[in-house]
Amino acid sequence: xxxAIILALLVATTSLAQEYTKDGAMALPKNYREWVFLSxxxxxxxxxxxxxxxNFENLFVxxxxxxxxxxxxxxxxxxxxxxxxxxxxTKVSINxxxxxxxxxxxxxxxxxxxxxxxxxxxGFGKSDxxxxxxxxxxxxxxxxxxxxxxxxxxxxxxxxxxAAKKKGTYKETER
Amino acid sequence: xxxAIILALLVATTSLAQEYTKDGAMALPKNYREWVFLSxxxxxxxxxxxxxxxNFENLFVxxxxxxxxxxxxxxxxxxxxxxxxxxxxTKVSINxxxxxxxxxxxxxxxxxxxxxxxxxxxGFGKSDxxxxxxxxxxxxxxxxxxxxxxxxxxxxxxxxxxAAKKKGTYKETER
Numbered sequence: 001x002x003x004a005i006i007l008a009l010l011v012a013t014t015s016l017a018q019e020y021t022k023d024g025a026m027a028l029p030k031n032y033r034e035w036v037f038l039s040x041x042x043x044x045x046x047x048x049x050x051x052x053x054x055n056f057e058n059l060f061v062x063x064x065x066x067x068x069x070x071x072x073x074x075x076x077x078x079x080x081x082x083x084x085x086x087x088x089x090t091k092v093s094i095n096x097x098x099x100x101x102x103x104x105x106x107x108x109x110x111x112x113x114x115x116x117x118x119x120x121x122x123g124f125g126k127s128d129x130x131x132x133x134x135x136x137x138x139x140x141x142x143x144x145x146x147x148x149x150x151x152x153x154x155x156x157x158x159x160x161x162x163a164a165k166k167k168g169t170y171k172e173t174e175r
Numbered sequence: 176x177x178x179a180i181i182l183a184l185l186v187a188t189t190s191l192a193q194e195y196t197k198d199g200a201m202a203l204p205k206n207y208r209e210w211v212f213l214s215x216x217x218x219x220x221x222x223x224x225x226x227x228x229x230n231f232e233n234l235f236v237x238x239x240x241x242x243x244x245x246x247x248x249x250x251x252x253x254x255x256x257x258x259x260x261x262x263x264x265t266k267v268s269i270n271x272x273x274x275x276x277x278x279x280x281x282x283x284x285x286x287x288x289x290x291x292x293x294x295x296x297x298g299f300g301k302s303d304x305x306x307x308x309x310x311x312x313x314x315x316x317x318x319x320x321x322x323x324x325x326x327x328x329x330x331x332x333x334x335x336x337x338a339a340k341k342k343g344t345y346k347e348t349e350r
Contacts, residue, residue, distance in 0.1 A: 040233070066209070086333070094348065099217050101216065104333075153268070156276075158277060173269065
C-alpha cells in the first residue's frame with residue numbers, strides 16, 4: 001500500500017515537473033523547493049559573483065527522476081534539474097563567520113525532454129517563465145564536454161556519484 | 176485524489192521520521208536526503224572546521240512538518256530537523272574557485288517530541304544510531320536563547336523566514 005501511494009505521488013509529481021506555454025517557454029515548477037536536494041556549492045566559477053559576496057547554488061531534481069537515477073545511474077526522460085542561485089551573507093543573527101544563504105538571485109533549469117530534442121537549458125532569472133536558451137550557448141558545449149553523467153554535473157552531487165559509479169555511467173572529469 | 180495521496184504519504188513519512196531503540200536512542204531516518212531541504216551554510220561558527228577547509232551544513236526537515244510550518248509558522252509535534260555536515264573542496268573537476276560539498280563529516284538531529292519532553296538533540300556522528308545529548312548541553316541553551324522560532328534557527332532558512340513573519344511567530348535575533 002505504501003509503495004502504491006509513493007508511486008502514485010511520483011507520477012503526480014512527474015506530470016507537474018514540465019509545463020510549457022504555447023510558444024514553448026517553460027513554467028517554473030511551483031514546488032521545486034520540495035524536490036530532492038542534490039547539493040550546494042559557493043562561489044563556483046561558473047556562477048556570477050557580486051564583489052566579494054559569493055553566491056550559493058542549490059541543485060534540486062524532481063523526485064521521480066531522483067529515484068530512477070539512484071536505481072539505474074541514468075536520468076530518465078522528463079528529468080528536471082533546478083539550479084537556484086542565492087546571495088550570501090555572513091554576520092547574520094548569532095553567526096560570526098562563514099556564510100549563510102539569503103535571497104534568490106536567479107533560477108535556471110536543465111531539462112531532459114525527448115519530445116523537444118533532448119536536454120535543454122532555460123534561464124528564469126527571477127521570473128516564473130523562461131524561454132529556451134539557444135542550443136549554441138556555451139552551457140550546452142560545456143555540459144556536453146564536462147558533465148560526469150549524460151551532460152549533467154554529477155561530479156558535484158555526492159549522493160549521486162556513488163550510484164553512477166556502481167552502474168558504470170560515471171565519466172571522470174578531473175583534470 | 177491527489178490531495179488524498181499526498182496526505183497519505185505525509186502520514187507515512189511522519190510515522191517513519193522518528194524511530195527509537197528500546198533504550199531511547201534515535202535511529203537515523205534512512206531517507207532524510209529525500210526530505211525538504213531548508214538551506215545550507217558554510218564555515219558557520221557553530222560547526223567545527225578543519226584547518227582552512229570549512230564545512231558545509233545542510234538542513235533537512237520531514238515533509239509533513241515543512242507543510243505545517245508553511246501554513247502556520249510553527250513546528251508541529253514530531254518535527255525532525257536533520258543537520259548534515261559535509262566537508263568541502265575547491266578544485267574539483269572543472270571548478271576552479273569557490274567550494275563544493277564532499278563526504279559527510281557528521282549528522283545531528285533536532286527533534287520535537289512531546290512524549291519525550293519536547294525538543295531534543297541527538298548526535299549521530301557517522302553512526303545510524305544516536306543517544307540523546309544531555310539537556311544540560313550548550314546547544315539547548317543557545318537554541319533556546321537565539322532560535323528565531325521555537326528554539327530553531329529559522330533565521331538561517333530563507334523560505335521559512337517569510338512564513339514565520341506572516342504568522343507572527345518570528346523572533347528577531349539580530350545583534
